[in-house]
Amino acid sequence: MNQPAPGDRDAFGLLVAQHHRRLFGLVLMMVRDPSGAEELTQEAFLRAYTHFDRYDVSRPFYPWLATIAVRLAQNWLHRHARTAGRETTSLDDVLPPTAPGHALDALIDGERARRLWRAVASLPSGERTAVYLHYRQEMNVTDVARALGVTSGTVKTLLFRARRKLRQTCADEDVK
């Protein structure tokens, strides 16, 4: 795929137009906070712009951008975990999946879609990020591993665990 010539603002504008929605979806899934996601999406694009010399033009742009965003979102989660002063190491306790509440309703149409989104958002952060990148954003396991800073084997394990939990969640909802 041909990428716009890097370095100039117009070409970067095209990249922003092409990827900002996708990136916002990823970051929102990770941090589960719309204003945090907005701030981090913006920051990720700015980092990409200033560090464009590190981008290998022979590779697709989005996985590189997603890697930046994932790192920023991980730092954001750690920062917020510290601010909350929790003793637990689980970041998921800090931001319950239902936290966005009404904001999520405004962002996603349809009750069924919202239920599925919430089910994925209730997974631990590594699992939900891997699921979103691999299934929703169709990134291959290698690129997901690079974005998360783990091995491909770890990504496969995360995906396997996530599918098992999601199947269980779906079964529970069917019973209700």
Next chain:
Amino acid sequence: MISDQDLQAALSDLPEPSPPPELSATILASTAQLADQVPVPMPSAATEHRTWTALTAAFIGALVVFGVHAYRLLEGEVALVSATRGMPGLLSLPEVGPTALLLTAGLLLCLLALFAPDTKRRRP
């Protein structure tokens, strides 16, 4: 219970939340502001050009070194197996003369190409 295949299909259709409408414009405005303040480094094109130049120079240097050794071997100045023929070994260096100069030049070219600092590339 939902099958793995159905689950994967559902996950690929997972809704993508709509970002705030002004997000794209905000990003572009911040980028423009940043570009006015700091010169943004150009990406791989310049770096790629430098890499190829360095690799070509290193290759030429290596070619000169091997060429000198091959020439000395063909001329009978050195032998592949020095012990059997009572001659200096293939890796013995010439002490004087044009071959010594050429060999030094080849080695220098190779080393400079591989280890010269990249002054053009800026890492923020």
